[in-house]
């Protein structure tokens with residue numbers, strides 16, 4: 599097997615595409631032959647030692663992938679050799695094979711291709727948990743999605759439309775805004791060219807969005823929060839823009855609004871039954887064509903460094919997927 603090995607987490611340049619012995623699964627594990635692995639923002643942070651999870655060295659990055667089960671460890675039930683699965687295990691995906699805990703593997707129904715499956719769990723679960731559970735988004739309400747052409751952003755557009763909300767998608771280029779429109783956004787704002795507050799006022803008759811979905815942070819957070827509607831919910835998803843914003847606490851008071859933290863990974867660990875029910879609904883929505891990952895492009899696994907550069911330069915629209 600081959601895999602991208604990180605033995606010094608100082609950035610992408612230090613990764614090596616290495617030949618390694620193919621491992622045998624231990625108890626509760628399966629060996630997966632990886633067909634596709636997607637890039638998520640944490641994959642960029644983890645190789646720089648900037649992510650909350652710090653794996654023991656050396657490790658293979660690649661949080662999310664799909665492939666075929668090739669061997670079962672002792673005690674594994676409910677999975678079979680030859681079955682196709684998707685898995686979000688945090689590491690291991692950027693290679694040809696990996697060992698994964700069997701309990702994290704989701705068997706794929708027929709008609710769920712590996713490229714879509716590798717680009718599904720993290721973004722759709724985060725956006726569903728954020729908008730529907732934490733944000734209590736209802737049909738007829740208006741949601742503002744920041745960084746809307748990114749991985750979690752495109753999933754958020756589709757999920758908000760699936761529940762009947764009006765979507766204002768905001769992104770940094772006209773090309774990204776056009777992609778958001780094609781994904782069903784009712785209106786778009788290019789925040790590199792337009793004043794976010796003025797545009798939101800115009801698009802909501804001065805009322806502001808009921809829910810704000812923010813995976814970007816930085817300088818966008820305060821003007822966005824100042825525009826929120828009465829009883830609005832501001833969903834804190836992430837800080838892809840860099841700095842963690844500081845909000846004056848008089849702002850939620852003045853709007854009767856809530857700042858709502860979203861941490862899907864811990865939700866899945868702490869509330870596994872609720873998470874399983876949510877994943878079931880998402881799989882159903884995929885089968886019904888209500889949601890479908892936007893694939894920026896696929897690239898050969900050996901070109902991971904170029905893929906990281908594309909993500910780091912803010913060029914990706916939707917999800918970038920590495921394939922074997």
Ligand SMILES: NC(=O)c1ccc[n+]([C@@H]2O[C@H](COP(=O)([O-])OP(=O)(O)OC[C@H]3O[C@@H](n4cnc5c(N)ncnc54)[C@H](OP(=O)(O)O)[C@@H]3O)[C@@H](O)[C@H]2O)c1
Nearest residue numbers: 639745748749750769770813835836837838839860861862
């Ligand atoms: N809370 C949770 O449970 C959870 C779960 C998954 C992900 N996240 C977080 O959500 C965020 C987005 O993840 P993602 O996988 O959707 O990433 P992504 O596909 O790269 O999208 C991030 C978006 O952020 C914007 N951005 C602004 N400044 C940027 C910069 N300096 N570098 C890169 N992007 C920048 C870009 O949109 P524009 O160019 O249009 O501004 C980009 O499309 C990350 O912070 C991630 O850690 C949180």
